Amino acid sequence: MDDKRLYSPSVTKEVIQKYGFKFSKSLGQNFLIDGNIIDNICIESGITDSDFVLEIGPGIGTLTQSLCERAKKVIAIELDRKLLPILEETLSSYDNVEVVHGDVLKIDLESLLREKFKGEKASVVANLPYYITTPIIMRFLEEKINVEKIVVMVQKEVAYRMKANPGNKDYGALSIAVQYYSDPEIILNVPKNVFMPRPNVDSAVIMLNIHKEPRYSVSDEKLLFQIVKAAFGKRRKTLLNALSSSGLGLTKDEVNKALERCGIDPKRRGETLTISEYVTLTESIAQAK
Ligand code: SAM
Numbered sequence: 001m002d003d004k005r006l007y008s009p010s011v012t013k014e015v016i017q018k019y020g021f022k023f024s025k026s027l028g029q030n031f032l033i034d035g036n037i038i039d040n041i042c043i044e045s046g047i048t049d050s051d052f053v054l055e056i057g058p059g060i061g062t063l064t065q066s067l068c069e070r071a072k073k074v075i076a077i078e079l080d081r082k083l084l085p086i087l088e089e090t091l092s093s094y095d096n097v098e099v100v101h102g103d104v105l106k107i108d109l110e111s112l113l114r115e116k117f118k119g120e121k122a123s124v125v126a127n128l129p130y131y132i133t134t135p136i137i138m139r140f141l142e143e144k145i146n147v148e149k150i151v152v153m154v155q156k157e158v159a160y161r162m163k164a165n166p167g168n169k170d171y172g173a174l175s176i177a178v179q180y181y182s183d184p185e186i187i188l189n190v191p192k193n194v195f196m197p198r199p200n201v202d203s204a205v206i207m208l209n210i211h212k213e214p215r216y217s218v219s220d221e222k223l224l225f226q227i228v229k230a231a232f233g234k235r236r237k238t239l240l241n242a243l244s245s246s247g248l249g250l251t252k253d254e255v256n257k258a259l260e261r262c263g264i265d266p267k268r269r270g271e272t273l274t275i276s277e278y279v280t281l282t283e284s285i286a287q288a289k
Contacts, residue, residue, distance in 0.1 A: 028129025034194035231270025240266035
């Protein structure tokens with residue numbers, strides 16, 4: 001099987017039949033069956049033979065094979081135990097890969113990366129399980145895991161939300177969280193027919209270039225994201241109403257004064273504020289608390 005590429009649909013079918021593997025919808029198992037998409041992901045992510053790569057959900061190893069051919073070392077975290085014997089076979093000719101059985105949301109990522117990559121910065125490259133796209137990305141960003149970029153296949157709609165700017169209908173708490181920590185760039189739009197089985201949604205590959213130095217300085221990150229959540233939780237309301245009727249514990253008068261102090265019109269809606277404005281507002285609200 002070594003010399004046969006897994007992205008060929010007939011090879012994928014052959015592998016899953018050999019092992020009696022059944023796709024699990026609940027684990028988001030949609031395997032790539034298109035060599036061009038895989039090449040594009042690898043090229044656009046700019047992985048070279050000095051790079052360490054963390055893959056989330058290798059499946060039967062289709063993207064993993066190409067990553068192994070380009071990177072110095074690949075660690076692949078897979079939750080589904082039934083895929084482990086398959087990966088052992090499909091990745092047997094590569095000596096720079098290690099498959100780790102576990103849940104990417106629970107595993108101790110800091111220790112894993114420190115142990116396997118000896119503290120060197122890594123890149124995440126993955127075709128993510130869509131049912132947990134946002135928690136996975138937010139875990140890497142919020143916990144400031146030592147990675148320099150995250151190149152991932154996600155639902156198209158989620159990719160556009162991550163990239164959206166103020167005033168755009170897709171702009172929301174996810175856009176702010178992602179852009180607070182990184183510069184997102186959509187690198188590929190991907191149709192449904194490059195997966196087996198076909199998902200119900202279109203996909204896109206997004207690259208998040210993590211800021212080397214924090215771009216925004218805020219004294220209380222937790223409060224910033226509470227404010228963002230409150231502002232978008234009541235999208236139709238003005239900032240004044242949304243923030244004073246949220247769990248922030250502030251009266252209308254306090255919110256009004258905090259907004260005035262930083263020169264933000266209380267009648268504006270949360271969806272019009274830039275990240276810098278949210279940062280300024282956070283400092284102003286912190287004074288009121
Ligand atoms: N990389 C393969 C490909 O492109 O063909 C498979 C991608 S498939 C969309 C997502 C993979 O993530 C599956 O192999 C699934 O078993 C795995 N997975 C699902 N939940 C996971 C979790 N919590 N932690 C690690 N892997 C997970």
